[in-house]
Amino acid sequence: MKQLNNDNAANRTSYVGNVYNIGEKKYKEDVLNSLPENWAKLHREGYIHIHDLDAYGLTYNCLAFNLVNHFPIEQFESIKSDSGRIIHLFELIKELFTKVGNEQSGGMAFANFDNEMAEMLLKLNVRIDELNKELIQSLTRELILWCNGNHTRMGQTSYYITFNIGLAKDDTARFIAYTLLDEFGNTSDLVFKPNIVFKVKSGINFEDDTPNHYLLEKALNVTAKKMIPTYILCDSKPNKNINPEKLAIMGCRSRVVQDQFGCEGAVGRGNIANISINLPKLALEVDRDYRNEDTDSKVDRFMKSWDNVANQTKNILFDRYEKLCKLKKDDFPTNLETQLWCESFDRDNLEEVFKHGTLSIGFIGLGEAVQVLTGSKYYDNIDSYMYALGIVKHMKDYVDFLRNNYNVNFSLLATAGELISGRFIDIDKDLYKPSVDIFSKGFYTNSFHIEVDSKLPGYKKIQMEGLFHEYCNGGCITYIELGEAPLSNVEGLLEYLHIATDAGTHYLGFNFPKDVCNECNTTGVFDFCPKCGSKNITRIRRVSGYLEILDGFTKGKKNEEKARRAN
Ligand SMILES: [Zn+2]
Numbered sequence: 001m002k003q004l005n006n007d008n009a010a011n012r013t014s015y016v017g018n019v020y021n022i023g024e025k026k027y028k029e030d031v032l033n034s035l036p037e038n039w040a041k042l043h044r045e046g047y048i049h050i051h052d053l054d055a056y057g058l059t060y061n062c063l064a065f066n067l068v069n070h071f072p073i074e075q076f077e078s079i080k081s082d083s084g085r086i087i088h089l090f091e092l093i094k095e096l097f098t099k100v101g102n103e104q105s106g107g108m109a110f111a112n113f114d115n116e117m118a119e120m121l122l123k124l125n126v127r128i129d130e131l132n133k134e135l136i137q138s139l140t141r142e143l144i145l146w147c148n149g150n151h152t153r154m155g156q157t158s159y160y161i162t163f164n165i166g167l168a169k170d171d172t173a174r175f176i177a178y179t180l181l182d183e184f185g186n187t188s189d190l191v192f193k194p195n196i197v198f199k200v201k202s203g204i205n206f207e208d209d210t211p212n213h214y215l216l217e218k219a220l221n222v223t224a225k226k227m228i229p230t231y232i233l234c235d236s237k238p239n240k241n242i243n244p245e246k247l248a249i250m251g252c253r254s255r256v257v258q259d260q261f262g263c264e265g266a267v268g269r270g271n272i273a274n275i276s277i278n279l280p281k282l283a284l285e286v287d288r289d290y291r292n293e294d295t296d297s298k299v300d301r302f303m304k305s306w307d308n309v310a311n312q313t314k315n316i317l318f319d320r321y322e323k324l325c326k327l328k329k330d331d332f333p334t335n336l337e338t339q340l341w342c343e344s345f346d347r348d349n350l351e352e353v354f355k356h357g358t359l360s361i362g363f364i365g366l367g368e369a370v371q372v373l374t375g376s377k378y379y380d381n382i383d384s385y386m387y388a389l390g391i392v393k394h395m396k397d398y399v400d401f402l403r404n405n406y407n408v409n410f411s412l413l414a415t416a417g418e419l420i421s422g423r424f425i426d427i428d429k430d431l432y433k434p435s436v437d438i439f440s441k442g443f444y445t446n447s448f449h450i451e452v453d454s455k456l457p458g459y460k461k462i463q464m465e466g467l468f469h470e471y472c473n474g475g476c477i478t479y480i481e482l483g484e485a486p487l488s489n490v491e492g493l494l495e496y497l498h499i500a501t502d503a504g505t506h507y508l509g510f511n512f513p514k515d516v517c518n519e520c521n522t523t524g525v526f527d528f529c530p531k532c533g534s535k536n537i538t539r540i541r542r543v544s545g546y547l548e549i550l551d552g553f554t555k556g557k558k559n560e561e562k563a564r565r566a567n
Contacts, residue, residue, distance in 0.1 A: 016155025024154075028053040039316050046427035047281055047309055049420045050316065051274045051362075055105035057323035059332075060357055062106035062160075062250045063340060065096065066268030068116050070339035076124055082132050085124045089117075090139040094146055097159050099334040104270075107160035107251020111267045113180065114165045115245075118173035128172050136176070141183040147194035148187075158193060160546070164232070164248040166199035166219070168212055177215050181229070185222035189516045189523050192540055192547035196222075196229035197249045197507075200497055204244075206235070220490045223510055227542055230477065230509035231497060237504040238470045249507065252416045252545020255475035256358050260407050268342030269356045271474070273320050275313045276362035276415040278424045279369035279391075280444055282306055284432040287372050291435060298373050299387050303394050310361060310398055314410075317359040321408070325351035359408060360474040361399055362415030364424065365444035366391065367451055372434050379450045379464055389467055392448060396471035411474030414447030416545050421446065421560060442559035447476060452560055458567035459499050466503030477545065478505050482512040483566035484525055511564070514540045 031053050032040040042048045052061060075092065079085050100108055110116055126132060147161050165181075168174040184196060198219040199205075205212035219229050234244040242257055246265025249255065254271045257264060282305045286298050293301075329336045329345055336345045343353045370378045370388045378388040395412055402410040421443040429439040438444075445451050448468040450461050458480045465478040480496055493510060500508045516522075517529035518536040528535045539550035541561050550561065 014151070014155045017157075018155075020154045020156065024054045031056045035316070035319075039312060039319075042309065042312060042316075046278055046424050048278065048313055048316075049276045049423065051276065052105040055273075056320055058327075059104050060324060060354060061104065061271045061273055062108065062254050063100065063104060063270035064109040064111045064248050064250050064256070064266040064268065065100075065340045066342055067093075067096070067110070067338075067340060068119050069268075071120055071123055072338070073123060082126045083135055085126055086121070086132060086135050086139065089120060089124065090143055094143065096334070096338060096340070097147075097161055098150075098152065100338075100340065101153050101159040103332055103334050106271070107162060107254065109162040109164060109248055109250040109266070111164050111248035111265070112167060112245055113163040114168040114173040114177035117176045118168070118170060121172060128175065133175065137179050137183060140176075140179045141187070144180075144184055144187060144191065144194065148191045160251045161194040162197055162249055162251060163194055164197045164199060165229075166212065166215060166232075167201060167204055167244055168215065174212065174215065177212075178218060181215070181218045181222050184228065185218075185225060188521065189226070189514065189540065190538060192226065192228065195249070195252075195546065197232055198229040199232045199234050199244055199247060200501070201234040201244045206497075206501075216494075217490065220493045223493060224486045224490055227510060227512065227514070227547060230507065231500075232507050233497065233501045233505055236466075236469070236501045236506055238473070238506040249475070253475040253477045253507065254360075254413070255411075255473065255506070256409075257473065258403075258409065258411070259356055260403065260409055261355055263342040263356050268340065270358075271411075271413075272324060272354060272357035272359050273317055274360040274362050274413055274415065274474075275317060276364055276413075276417070276420055277306065277309055277313060278365065278420070278428075278444075279306070279363050280365040280372065280438060281424065281428050282309065283369035283372040284428060284434055287434050288432055295374050295383075295387070299391070302369070302373055303391065306391075306395070307398065310395070313361055314402055317361070317410075318406075318408075321354070321359060325349070325354050355408070357409065358411045358474060360411050360413035361395070362413040362447075362474070363395065364415050364417040364420055364447060366448040367445045368438040371436055371438060375436060377451065377454075379454055379456060379461075385464065388448070392468050392471045396473070399474075412472050413474035414468070414472040414476030416477075417444065417446045418543055420444070441563055443563075445560075448472070449479070452481060452564040454567075455565045456567055458496060461567050462496065462500045462505060462508075463503045466500065466505045469504050469506040472506075475507075477507045477509055479509045479511045479542070481564055481567045482510060485512050485514065485523070486510070509542070509545075511542050513564075516540065 043050050076085050151158055153159050165177040168177045205216040232247055248266035256266045256269045283302055286301045341353050370384050374384040376384040378384040399410040399412045425444050513525045515526050516538045517534050519534040520532045522529050522531040541550050
């Protein structure tokens with residue numbers, strides 16, 4: 001199918017998709033027109049970005065399924081054979097993705113796919129013998145291909161699905177984890193979904209003599225080829241006091257842990273909504289109006305300006321949350337039927353369910369903002385770095401204040417800026433004449449990330465970004481940019497996991513450019529195929545947490561990709 005050069009890198013065209021897009025555009029405009037003028041203005045003028053405007057008042061964002069607790073065993077009662085029950089289990093999972101994926105706006109996940117599958121197979125009394133293992137392998141392969149190739153969501157795009165694995169407790173769970181990795185690793189380079197996230201945990205898989213270490217090695221081998229999986233570091237400072245089974249990534253980087261209502265962890269919970277704040281813009285305004293003041297006072301003015309925008313952002317999130325809670329359970333037929341949330345969905349007041357979700361305040365362009373305020377890039381100058389840390393801590397303190405004061409699960413999200421990396425800068429570049437150049441590269445840098453062309457050594461990048469992870473409790477990721485696929489250097493990747501754990505990194509990924517020849521399937525980094533000479537090349541890159549084909553990137557992301565340099 002033809003790929004659209006569109007807001008969303010995963011999109012393909014279809015009739016239903018076209019009608020959806022027309023409706024989406026109209027509905028977004030209607031939502032903005034219905035909001036108080038000052039809120040809509042913040043969005044339109046690019047101070048903030050209200051993500052998934054098309055879902056405003058209609059649905060929540062993402063969810064990690066709580067499938068085991070309400071496992072619909074009755075569906076299986078009439079199925080006599082093991083193979084029949086296994087096939088139906090995989091069908092059930094795909095059906096849930098399809099239905100729930102059209103009932104919410106963002107990602108879906110299993111927090112412990114290996115253990116959960118093992119538990120469900122046990123409930124079904126399936127014997128794990130050679131024959132059934134073979135069936136599970138082929139169905140896993142088929143599930144992967146389905147996640148990759150299915151574009152039925154909104155008639156045009158794939159489902160954002162994440163399988164978290166690594167803590168497998170028994171042989172069946174280990175088999176499930178290994179099979180998922182192995183089958184994914186064996187697919188062609190053009191298969192880059194679903195997301196797989198491996199949980200690295202001391203005593204379980206991190207050390208040589210641990211029972212699941214071979215799974216971690218397998219995972220790293222697959223990453224070296226395909227950039228997937230990415231890694232939750234369960235022993236790092238932000239994660240070490242949390243039961244690792246409760247940690248998970250949903251969608252690209254959403255992290256749901258704390259709960260004001262007693263249900264800690266990701267399982268059966270999700271993010272409700274996210275609004276990102278354009279940090280460079282606030283810095284540019286300070287630079288415009290107070291250029292001659294000293295750095296302390298400029299940073300101070302920046303923080304006050306952020307407080308003002310964040311306060312209104314909080315009000316918008318509340319409005320959205322209240323509108324969501326006023327919906328009826330019948331508006332979510334699959335959620336009602338399947339009980340995937342940690343709280344029963346069968347109730348008249350859905351606030352009892354959605355109060356477990358998180359409301360995220362996100363940010364983009366910390367690097368550019370600090371550069372405008374201090375004159376230096378934060379990774380070049382220790383004073384600028386301290387200002388950068390101070391700004392992120394300030395934002396975290398504010399969301400903590402909101403959480404405690406309003407008893408709502410606010411979190412700070414280091415936003416994946418697929419759309420806004422270009423949208424914000426396009427607005428700002430015509431409005432401001434900054435004292436330092438942040439516009440010529442054509443995009444704002446993702447969240448707190450060090451610029452992609454810093455050429456900083458990998459360990460240095462990890463150490464500098466690590467301190468931000470503790471503050472970004474709603475989700476964040478550090479990427480190591482490699483020049484090419486690290487096929488023969490799995491030990492190197494393992495070493496990075498250690499460095500990152502020590503540096504306080506909660507979640508780590510590896511990026512490298514990957515070009516695939518469409519004629520002969522040769523992979524590498526090239527403009528024409530070194531083997532057959534063809535110029536018919538598919539370029540696969542990671543954007544906002546998901547691998548996509550480069551042609552489908554937004555303009556800002558294409559500029560960012562062009563600027564990437566290896567660490
Ligand atoms: Zn070729």
